[in-house]
Amino acid sequence: MQKNYAAGRLRFTTDNTRAYKDADAIFIGVGTPEQPDGSANLSYIATVARQIAETIEKDCLVVVKSTVPVGTNDKVEQFIHDFLVHDVKVEVASNPEFLAQGTAVRDTLEAARIIIGTDSQWAEEMLMKIYEPFNLPIVSVSRRSAEMIKYAANDFLALKISYMNDIANLCELVGADIQDVARGMSFDERIGSKFLNASIGYGGSCFPKDTKALDYLARQNGYELRTVKAAIAVNNDQKTILYKKASNRLITFDGLKVAVLGLTFKPGTDDLREAPSLENVPLLLERGAHVYAYDPVGCDNFKQRYPEGEYNIKYVDKPEEALSGANVCFIFTEWSEIKAVQPKEYKKLMRTPLVYDGRNIYGIEEMQDAGVEYYSIGRQAVVENKDLKSNNSYNPGHRQYIA
Ligand code: UGA
Numbered sequence: 555m556q557k558n559y560a561a562g563r564l565r566f567t568t569d570n571t572r573a574y575k576d577a578d579a580i581f582i583g584v585g586t587p588e589q590p591d592g593s594a595n596l597s598y599i600a601t602v603a604r605q606i607a608e609t610i611e612k613d614c615l616v617v618v619k620s621t622v623p624v625g626t627n628d629k630v631e632q633f634i635h636d637f638l639v640h641d642v643k644v645e646v647a648s649n650p651e652f653l654a655q656g657t658a659v660r661d662t663l664e665a666a667r668i669i670i671g672t673d674s675q676w677a678e679e680m681l682m683k684i685y686e687p688f689n690l691p692i693v694s695v696s697r698r699s700a701e702m703i704k705y706a707a708n709d710f711l712a713l714k715i716s717y718m719n720d721i722a723n724l725c726e727l728v729g730a731d732i733q734d735v736a737r738g739m740s741f742d743e744r745i746g747s748k749f750l751n752a753s754i755g756y757g758g759s760c761f762p763k764d765t766k767a768l769d770y771l772a773r774q775n776g777y778e779l780r781t782v783k784a785a786i787a788v789n790n791d792q793k794t795i796l797y798k799k800a801s802n803r804l805i806t807f808d809g810l811k812v813a814v815l816g817l818t819f820k821p822g823t824d825d826l827r828e829a830p831s832l833e834n835v836p837l838l839l840e841r842g843a844h845v846y847a848y849d850p851v852g853c854d855n856f857k858q859r860y861p862e863g864e865y866n867i868k869y870v871d872k873p874e875e876a877l878s879g880a881n882v883c884f885i886f887t888e889w890s891e892i893k894a895v896q897p898k899e900y901k902k903l904m905r906t907p908l909v910y911d912g913r914n915i916y917g918i919e920e921m922q923d924a925g926v927e928y929y930s931i932g933r934q935a936v937v938e939n940k941d942l943k944s945n946n947s948y949n950p951g952h953r954q955y956i957a
Pocket of ligand 1: 621653656708711715753758760761820
């Protein structure tokens with residue numbers, strides 16, 4: 555960006571007239587947040603569309619990168635035509651975005667594919683020309699199909715995670731290990747090795763919103779999208795699964811020091827949207843816990859919702875500070891700073907080494923060796939006290955992996 559800025563190829567402005575008026579193509583990348591009924595809020599798109607209509611002075615292609623319900627591009631085009639001030643040609647194309655938070659540059663420059671959705675040759679050729687230098691696979695489809703590809707892709711990934719979480723919960727009941735199961739599945743190219751990590755549930759600004767938006771779109775069209783509904787339901791339950799286990803184990807949280815490691819919905823971002831921590835911390839606070847929260851970047855955002863003075867919560871700079879003297883620990887995000895905490899530290903620092911790991915960051919055997927009572931997702935619990943074993947006991951056995 556610095557190189558292009560220095561070469562005069564890149565400019566930043568808050569003056570929309572200057573940005574739009576003689577552009578050949580305008581990309582819209584504003585948010586489409588979820589509304590209370592699950593539908594996407596299109597007001598930001600509408601605002602930009604109107605500004606474009608009122609300022610462009612030359613033929614122009616408007617490219618929608620934002621995730622929008624199928625059919626929105628048709629409406630955006632109509633909306634722009636309705637408000638157009640100058641007599642120019644303007645068309646709208648769909649070009650959904652597939653980058654993930656924290657890996658935006660890589661995901662853009664090394665995208666698996668570029669989807670362009672156009673309804674005219676002029677628009678298609680323009681987008682082809684823009685993307686040619688990227689030298690990436692381009693899939694050219696209709697506008698509506700492009701809009702659907704974005705939801706279908708995100709919801710499929712959400713479904714994949716919920717499926718693994720569903721299987722993980724069954725694994726615990728029948729004495730299997732979800733990580734071994736995932737490993738065994740991953741060699742099948744039809745399944746693939748990515749997004750098979752069972753967890754405390756998916757969060758973020760995309761999967762939760764896009765599953766609900768597609769479900770809403772289906773309902774609006776008189777159709778029930780049963781698979782996506784199931785993904786949503788499994789994810790909702792998954793987020794508090796460890797809290798429920800801990801509630802059964804501890805009887806009460808009243809007066810207990812609870813270490814919470816990780817607040818953001820995934821590592822590499824300070825984003826808390828739909829993060830499992832936001833479901834669990836309020837429950838812990840309501841039950842009288844003293845929460846000690848650690849996150850390398852997420853504390854400032856969390857503090858805005860749960861300030862230290864107002865709630866029984868303290869934000870600490872190191873995982874060890876949260877663990878020191880704690881009665882129980884929850885791990886919600888797999889930050890490398892948290893993964894760096896050695897199993898023996900839990901035993902050494904905590905008052906009672908009782909750990910609920912929502913990201914399966916430790917090996918069962920290492921936690922067992924360290925003498926930590928350890929509950930994770932889709933794996934057998936490490937429990938010393940036989941009476942506490944609710945399911946089949948964990949038997950490390952002697953397995954050999956073929957990598
Ligand atoms: C997601 C998609 O991965 C992007 O392709 C898409 O462009 C983006 O949404 C979007 O629509 O804008 P993002 O939400 O940034 O990206 O994050 P992911 O890395 O996909 O993770 C989402 C959630 O799934 C996280 O909470 C993560 O912890 C969880 N997850 C991911 C699992 O629980 N298990 C896995 O195996 C993978």
